[in-house]
Amino acid sequence: MEEEIKGRAKGGLARAAKLTPEERSNIAQKAAKERWDNPNPNLPKATHRGVLRIGDMKIPCAVLDNGKRVITENGITNAILGSRSGASKRLKTARGKEGALLPLFIAPKPIISLITQDIWDGPLAQIQYRDGKRIVDAYDAELLPTVCDLWIKARDTGILQKQQIAKADKAEILKKGLANVAMIALVDEATGFQEIRPKDALQAFLETILRKELAAWAKKFPDEFYENIYKLKGWPWTGMQKNRFSVVAYYTRDLVYERIAPGILEALEKKEPKNDKGRRKHKMQQWLTEDIGDPMLAQHLYSLVMFQRLAISHGHGWNRFLKMVDRVLPKRGNTIELPLNEPDLDS
Numbered sequence: 643m644e645e646e647i648k649g650r651a652k653g654g655l656a657r658a659a660k661l662t663p664e665e666r667s668n669i670a671q672k673a674a675k676e677r678w679d680n681p682n683p684n685l686p687k688a689t690h691r692g693v694l695r696i697g698d699m700k701i702p703c704a705v706l707d708n709g710k711r712v713i714t715e716n717g718i719t720n721a722i723l724g725s726r727s728g729a730s731k732r733l734k735t736a737r738g739k740e741g742a743l744l745p746l747f748i749a750p751k752p753i754i755s756l757i758t759q760d761i762w763d764g765p766l767a768q769i770q771y772r773d774g775k776r777i778v779d780a781y782d783a784e785l786l787p788t789v790c791d792l793w794i795k796a797r798d799t800g801i802l803q804k805q806q807i808a809k810a811d812k813a814e815i816l817k818k819g820l821a822n823v824a825m826i827a828l829v830d831e832a833t834g835f836q837e838i839r840p841k842d843a844l845q846a847f848l849e850t851i852l853r854k855e856l857a858a859w860a861k862k863f864p865d866e867f868y869e870n871i872y873k874l875k876g877w878p879w880t881g882m883q884k885n886r887f888s889v890v891a892y893y894t895r896d897l898v899y900e901r902i903a904p905g906i907l908e909a910l911e912k913k914e915p916k917n918d919k920g921r922r923k924h925k926m927q928q929w930l931t932e933d934i935g936d937p938m939l940a941q942h943l944y945s946l947v948m949f950q951r952l953a954i955s956h957g958h959g960w961n962r963f964l965k966m967v968d969r970v971l972p973k974r975g976n977t978i979e980l981p982l983n984e985p986d987l988d989s
Contacts, residue, residue: 686710688773695845703783706771712780719746722789722813745781752801753792761788790817804941811944823848863894867943870950874960900973902942945971 686706694701694717701717723746748754748766757766765785771778790813796802797810823844830836840846865882871893872879899906946967953963 685777686771688771688778691773701786704771704773704778704780710769710771711783712769712771713783713786714778714780715745715747718781718786718789721786721816722747722793723809747789748792750796750802750806752796752803752806755801756792756795761792787817787820790814790820804945807944808940819848864943864947867947867950870947870954873954874950874958874963876959896973897946897967898939898942901967901971902938942971 686708688704689707690705692703694703694713699717699720701721702714703717704712706712745766748757765782765788767782769780769782771780793802793810793813794817797807797814802810826847827836827844830839868882868886868890869879871890877887949963949966949970953959953966
């Protein structure tokens with residue numbers, strides 16, 4: 643039996659239990675700012691430095707003389723967010739004025755709400771170290787999978803904004819890749835292969851995994867979208883190699899282009915009109931802009947696939963699925979149908 647917690651320690655735990663996630667966040671961040679403003683003269687030193695390269699991502703890292711492995715804030719931000727979003731920058735700036743530092747990769751409020759005190763005190767505790775004459779700000783390398791978990795949990799509990807879901811999907815892919823690499827590293831260590839393994843072999847392995855996963859994730863129209871249409875209609879699915887039924891093009895127009903944003907279907911049809919044979923030379927989605935159009939399409943398709951999965955898991959058919967979509971993602975310009983009692987549409 644552990645010794646009973648008494649005195650100030652007991653009072654401190656009781657006070658911490660009453661704090662909101664926002665209050666705990668501010669306390670931890672203000673403590674970090676104090677460490678930043680008054681660096682410890684006995685800071686650990688970097689003994690080894692490097693850059694973890696994963697595709698286009700570059701994550702500066704180091705090993706300190708106390709054995710700690712660290713990575714930079716910018717590196718984690720690039721890995722999760724892909725870029726420094728305007729909203730995250732504004733949140734960090736606002737909190738900075740309040741006297742609390744906040745990493746960009748956890749700046750969104752849905753992410754902050756999920757951070758426990760153990761995470762604040764553990765991997766999220768900022769680390770300073772000396773690299774020559776410089777003082778470098780960093781985090782424990784264990785933070786990267788922890789941040790991935792936070793984004794995944796926020797997505798799965800439905801508290802992310804629509805435009806943030808793609809970042810959570812990327813975090814999930816990154817975490818799977820890191821787990822696979824960790825397993826390979828353990829096998830190499832157990833067998834002694836790490837002694838003769840090429841220097842960048844694990845990075846190359848991780849990059850191969852992520853490129854494959856991200857390529858599938860980045861497809862504008864995932865295969866599952868079409869496969870689920872066939873399942874909901876009760877048609878046999880023969881794979882993407884076979885020509886799809888012509889009516890599927892109509893369903894795509896109905897579910898996607900008529901619901902993304904007002905006027906987008908008309909604009910795309912003007913950009914890519916049909917020829918004399920009633921066909922288009924290019925796919926309409928190729929005209930969507932990379933910074934706005936592509937993310938809108940990805941977010942919309944993600945929602946549709948979630949509704950498809952929900953309908954399939956409950957044994958619903960096509961008509962019930964359409965009712966779900968009409969209520970949540972109505973066609974632009976259409977009125978939303980009132981949720982009145984209805985007969986079973988699939989019977």
